[in-house]
Structures are given as structure tokens and as C-alpha cells.
Amino acid sequence: MYRLIKTCGRAKRGELVTPHGTIQTPVFMNVGTCGAIKGAVSSYDLENIKCQVELSNTYHLHVRPGDKLIKKLGGLHKFMVWNKPILTDSGGFQVFSLAQLRKIKEEGVYFNSHIDGRKIFMGPEESMQIQSNLGSTIAMAFDECPPALADRSYVENSVARTTRWLERCKKELDRLNLLDDTINKEQMLFGINQGAIYEDIRREHAKRISDMDLDGYAIGGLAVGESHEQMYHIIEETVPYLPQDKPTYLMGVGTPENILECVERGIDFFDCVLPARNGRHGNVYTNRGKLNMLNAMYELDDSPIDEECQCPTCKRYSRAYIRHLFKAKEMLAMRLCVIHNLYYFNNLMEEIRTSIENGNFEEYKKMRLEGYKRAKEEQVIMKRNRETGF
Amino acid sequence: MYRLIKTCGRAKRGELVTPHGTIQTPVFMNVGTCGAIKGAVSSYDLENIKCQVELSNTYHLHVRPGDKLIKKLGGLHKFMVWNKPILTDSGGFQVFSLAQLRKIKEEGVYFNSHIDGRKIFMGPEESMQIQSNLGSTIAMAFDECPPALADRSYVENSVARTTRWLERCKKELDRLNLLDDTINKEQMLFGINQGAIYEDIRREHAKRISDMDLDGYAIGGLAVGESHEQMYHIIEETVPYLPQDKPTYLMGVGTPENILECVERGIDFFDCVLPARNGRHGNVYTNRGKLNMLNAMYELDDSPIDEECQCPTCKRYSRAYIRHLFKAKEMLAMRLCVIHNLYYFNNLMEEIRTSIENGNFEEYKKMRLEGYKRAKEEQVIMKRNRETGF
Numbered sequence A, B: 001m002y003r004l005i006k007t008c009g010r011a012k013r014g015e016l017v018t019p020h021g022t023i024q025t026p027v028f029m030n031v032g033t034c035g036a037i038k039g040a041v042s043s044y045d046l047e048n049i050k051c052q053v054e055l056s057n058t059y060h061l062h063v064r065p066g067d068k069l070i071k072k073l074g075g076l077h078k079f080m081v082w083n084k085p086i087l088t089d090s091g092g093f094q095v096f097s098l099a100q101l102r103k104i105k106e107e108g109v110y111f112n113s114h115i116d117g118r119k120i121f122m123g124p125e126e127s128m129q130i131q132s133n134l135g136s137t138i139a140m141a142f143d144e145c146p147p148a149l150a151d152r153s154y155v156e157n158s159v160a161r162t163t164r165w166l167e168r169c170k171k172e173l174d175r176l177n178l179l180d181d182t183i184n185k186e187q188m189l190f191g192i193n194q195g196a197i198y199e200d201i202r203r204e205h206a207k208r209i210s211d212m213d214l215d216g217y218a219i220g221g222l223a224v225g226e227s228h229e230q231m232y233h234i235i236e237e238t239v240p241y242l243p244q245d246k247p248t249y250l251m252g253v254g255t256p257e258n259i260l261e262c263v264e265r266g267i268d269f270f271d272c273v274l275p276a277r278n279g280r281h282g283n284v285y286t287n288r289g290k291l292n293m294l295n296a297m298y299e300l301d302d303s304p305i306d307e308e309c310q311c312p313t314c315k316r317y318s319r320a321y322i323r324h325l326f327k328a329k330e331m332l333a334m335r336l337c338v339i340h341n342l343y344y345f346n347n348l349m350e351e352i353r354t355s356i357e358n359g360n361f362e363e364y365k366k367m368r369l370e371g372y373k374r375a376k377e378e379q380v381i382m383k384r385n386r387e388t389g390f
Helices: A043-047 A058-063 A067-072 A076-080 A092-097 A124-134 A152-177 A199-210 A228-241 A256-264 A274-280 A319-327 A332-357 A361-388 B043-047 B058-063 B067-072 B076-080 B092-097 B124-134 B152-177 B199-210 B228-241 B256-264 B274-280 B319-327 B331-357 B361-388
Strands: A002-008 A011-018 A021-025 A027-031 A054-056 A086-088 A100-105 A108-112 A119-122 A138-140 A188-193 A216-219 A248-250 A269-272 A283-286 A289-292 B002-008 B011-018 B021-025 B027-031 B054-056 B086-088 B100-104 B109-112 B119-122 B138-140 B188-193 B216-219 B248-250 B269-272 B283-286 B289-292
Touching: A002 A332, A011 A256, A011 A332, A021 A027, A027 A332, A054 A058, A054 A076, A058 A067, A058 A092, A058 A119, A058 A124, A067 A124, A076 A086, A076 B319, A086 A124, A092 A108, A108 A124, A119 A124, A124 A138, A124 A152, A152 A188, A152 A199, A188 A199, A199 A216, A199 A228, A216 A228, A228 A256, A256 A332, A256 A361, A274 A283, A274 A332, A283 A332, A289 A361, A319 A332, A319 B076, A332 A361, A332 B331, B002 B331, B011 B256, B011 B331, B021 B027, B027 B274, B027 B331, B054 B058, B054 B076, B058 B067, B058 B092, B058 B119, B058 B124, B067 B124, B076 B086, B086 B124, B092 B109, B119 B124, B124 B138, B124 B152, B152 B188, B152 B199, B188 B199, B199 B216, B199 B228, B216 B228, B228 B256, B256 B331, B256 B361, B274 B283, B274 B331, B283 B331, B289 B361, B319 B331, B331 B361
Parallel strands: A027 A054, A027 A269, A054 A086, A086 A138, A138 A188, A188 A216, A216 A248, A248 A269, B027 B054, B027 B269, B054 B086, B086 B138, B138 B188, B188 B216, B216 B248, B248 B269
Antiparallel strands: A002 A011, A011 A021, A100 A108, A108 A119, A283 A289, B002 B011, B011 B021, B100 B109, B109 B119, B283 B289
């Protein structure tokens, strides 16, 4: 289902054919945790900002409104009215980060819902059943995500269990995909590589799961406390042991800089809450760095967030208007900035794809990184000038 | 500029030609207090829900971001990116209802801003200057809106002052419209009839201001505490003394029932915050009454809010999805319901216009009111059945 179209060093330009359409990679997946992008962005808006894949959270949808309810309503695609690919995470990360009083056992995790304290059990089979009920295009394997700084013996045991859980996930999803009333009988499964910052554990685990011939492979447990350099190093050490002819997904990453660095290291699926979260606070992305729309300097600025941008926000609205909306606490402010940010990320990926096709990804990456770096330097100078009265 | 196309009893089907396009009446104006419809609805969304006129509040825009700033940015149309007609109120109503420590004098009103407590003076000239800075299509005269239950001698004095203020408004707007740097040199002025619930004061005031040959006439100071019957009675007593060949605007009204009753009594401009405010709380309008999207009965309901509705929300999303979004506190819930409600009101006005054109407004009105009444009765029965366990 995955076809590698072109490479540029380790950078991969591919496509993944799915029952919900073909995903062109490298791709950034737009996060709609509870079946909607935060910031009043509708699935209809997503069609206008180059979004290819929507990502929803299994844990959140399981506790509310419930995956069985969504199945009764025809699955998540129909529920949120989005007919392109959807990836669901496994619920594992949220269980480990959100849920209270969790207890990890061989069979799975016992925990209390963060909404109503209700006791829940989730193991590999339960995660697959929930994701099957949601009918997402791509299901993620149920894994444990150990803390980046966990000690070696903890990580070894955890990764071994994650491998056993992956086998159970595959078996269960194969079973579910054959059932009569399954919504998406071609639901794909991506395995997740773990191992914290231990290169050798990561490598061995990568080899181990690569043998299982899954639809794609993710690198999990990064961007959770380690430095960017550590993250890049782990990716460099791990990616060569994952199959090149399968999607390679770096979970929860990241900034435009992170994405450019990681595409170079062979990653072609990304997701992150940053563009939506930053947008809701008025922080917007441009090729000349991040801007904060609440800044007084935009009070009379009738230019768009980004002159170069073709997003629905920049085609119409000015910085002055957006700043006013934030000051007046109008929800529209958040929506306009989230739409801009998601478009920025989706468009960045399109440019990355084109540059790999044209064989000039390295130049493209260099140009973008220099733009971001120069912007940061200029902002430091401007701040210093303001403070010293120039 | 106003043309009466057809009448049906007292009901008027007209059109008002403005520099920003022609308004077909009866019309419902969509309220965007601070230059944006609350609920993350953009001016672009308004184009898809049959909105003809956007209404913004002079007082709010004067205190934030400031009318001078909006003028520098090319006026309110450019600021909020809406090229169809805009009506601005005079600021009077907000000064009397929101501002603190106000003092009414012959020259105008001294008050403190509700945002930062700053002392502000607003009189007829100031209100016209602010509205001229905003460059709205239609400016409203600066009036005092006395409480519905104020005593007779207070209302007499207040109305006499409102008449003197109206003369000053006209003189000042005539002057402003001739200035070189005025944004909208054809800004129109609507006068406002006051008189609380005293028919004779209303009548005399209506005659007095009709002589001034303004662009339109509003009835103010209703829907502020009196009963619906009192309101309808006052309108019946007042409208015949306002020119039929000018727009007749009932300020701040109201429900679909109110609108149907008041169109019958000769009103053809309306505005109200209700559809947007109700939408934000999940209360939505249909021809079969109001529904609350948070109701548990919609949990598994995959039908749209209203099967008959062609709005962007009903064309895509289900009651179950909208209910889930409210439960998950997703802002998108509010936006979808506000869009539906505004469309409902704008579409109701279109149906009213068609029925007047076809000479069957009475039948149309009767059908709609019966639909609303039956829905209320059914909801009472359903509630009783639930309570008694049927």
C-alpha cells in the first residue's frame, strides 16, 4: 500500500494508498483530539487548508462520547464528516500521561478516567477494539511510553512488554478486520518503536518489530523531555533499522525546524498539537519566524499575518483585526490563527515533498532553517532596541 | 433610496439601495457587537448564510479598538472584511445599560467606560463622529432610551431631549458627510422613536421626527421589560405615524414569533442577539420549535438539527456530533449552532419576503406560528411523559 516515490539522502517522498484516499508523504497530521480541531475549526475548514490526515485520540473518544456510540453512528469518518484518512493513536500515551492511579500489568493498564474517575482497563485487545469501533484508517499499536529518563532495566522490561503487546494487537486487529460488522475492514496497523534514549534497545526493538510486516512504523517516546539533539540522534540510530518501504512516523513532533531535521533523517509522518495550541494563544508561524498577534506593534498593521500565505485567514484578514479580536476576547481570533497555523504546516509539507521530488531538499531545508534563525536573531535585536529605547 | 415594492395589509416588502448594495426587506440584521459575530463566525461565513446586513455596536468599537484606529485602517467594512451593508447603533443604548456612573445633561452623557473606568463624554455630535469614523452604511441617531416603566413626566422630558438631539445628529452627519476624508460620504441616518409605553407621546414623537425627512425610522425602547402584547400595541399605535415609504426598524427584536407579528404591523428591519446567544448555549431554532442540542435524546441522533434546513451546519453535521462537541467543550459546537440559527433567521426573512410578494403573508404567518405553538405543546407533553415515566 506504501510506495516510495523518491529519496533525497535519507529523506523519503512516498505515498500511502488507503481506503480513504492516498496520503502524499512527508505529511503532517492535523490533531482533532475529541473528533474536532480545537479552535472551532470544522472538518469543512480542513478541506481548505491542505489537510490530508486528521488524527484523533482513542482515549478521549473512548471516555466521551464512547467508541460504541460512534460505531453505532457509522464510525468516526461519518461522525465528524471527514472522508479522508484518519489516524487514531492507541490510547496508551494518554493513559500514561492523563489518567489517574494507573497500574501496569502484563494484561494491560488499569486506570481511572480523568473525566469522572470511573475505573477503566485497557490492554492491546481493548485498544484495537476501540479503534476498530472508531473505524479509523490507521490504528496505532498499544504500547507503553516510558519516561525519557527512565533507567535502563525499566526500559528493557517495558520494551519487551510493548513487543508482546504488539503481537497481541496484530492478532486482535486481524480478527476484528474479518468481522461482519466491522466499519473499516482494511484498517491498517502501525507498530511503535520504544526504548527511551538507549540506542541499542531502540535498534534491537526496531529490528524485532520490522520482522512483523506491519503497515507502518512509528517512533514513540520522543519529545517528552530529552533535548532536540538527543532526539535527532535517536532517530538517526533507529530509522535505518525500520523498513524504508513502509511509512515512518515520528509521534508528537514538532516545530517546523524539528520536521525539517527529521525528514532529513527519514521520517515521513508527523503530528503535533503545537500549531493549534499556539494559534489559540495568538502565536502564528511564518517563514520569517513566529509572531504574536497580541503584540502592540500590530495595532495598526493592515497586512495579513504572512504576505506570502494563501490560507483562508491571510487571504482576508489583517493583523490589526486579529489583534483586536484577541483583545475583545472574540473566539474568532483563535479560529483565524489556528487555520493559518495548520495551513502553514500542511503547506510546509507540500513544499518539502516538492523539494524531494526536485532533488533539492537539502537547499530547501537550509533556506527555511536560515529564515527561522534570522527571524529569531532579529527579534532579539528588536527586543533589545525596545528595552534600550531605540 | 427606499422603494416600497409591495404591501400585504400593513406588511411591507421593500428595498433600500445603499452604497454597499441593496437590502431586501423585511430583513434581519446579524449582530457582531465588536466587529465579529460571537461564536467564531467570520464575515466569510456570513456570506454563506444569507446575511444581508451586519450590525455593530458603536459604544463597544469606540472603547475598543477605537473608532479612530478603525478609520485609519479604512473603516469598519475593510477592518472586518465585509463589503455589504453595516448598520451601527448610536452607542446610546449601551451608555444607558452598560456604562457606570452616567450623568445625562442637555449636551449629552458623561459616563465611565465599562472596560477601564475611563471617563467618556458622548453626545449627538460625538456619536455621529464615531459612526462616521467607522464608515457604516447606516448610522443611528443618538437617543435616550428611558426605562419602559419610567413615569410620564420623565419620558416627556426625555423624548423632547431626544428630538433636540436628533436635530443635532442630522446637522452633524450632514457636515461630516461633506468632509474630504470621510470614509462613507453617503452615510444614512435613521431617527429613533421613543416614548416608553405612552401611545400619545409615541405618536406625537413619530409625527415630529417624520417631518425631518431622514433615511429611515426606528422604534426604540421596546423589548426592555414590557409584555409582548404591550409591545405589539405600541407598534400598532406608532407605525401609522411613521412614513410608509421609509424603512421601519424595530430595535433589538426578537423571536421568530415577534418578527412575524411585527412584520404584520409594518416593521421591516429587525436585529437581535438571541440567535447567536442561544446558539452558543446549544439552543437552536427550527420550524417545529426550539431544540436544545445538549438534550440526552440526541446522543445517537444522526439527523441534522433540522431536516429541512440548507445551512452549512445542517448540510453536514448530526445532532449527535453537535451534542458530543458541547459535552467535550469544543468551541466548534457553538459555531455550528450560531451558524444554523443565523441562517434560520435570515431564511425566515426570505420566506416572509416571498410570501408578501405572493400576497399570502397572512397564511404564511399563521402556518409558522401554528408550527411553533404545536412544538411548544408537544414539548410540554413529552416532558410530562418523561416525568411520569411514559
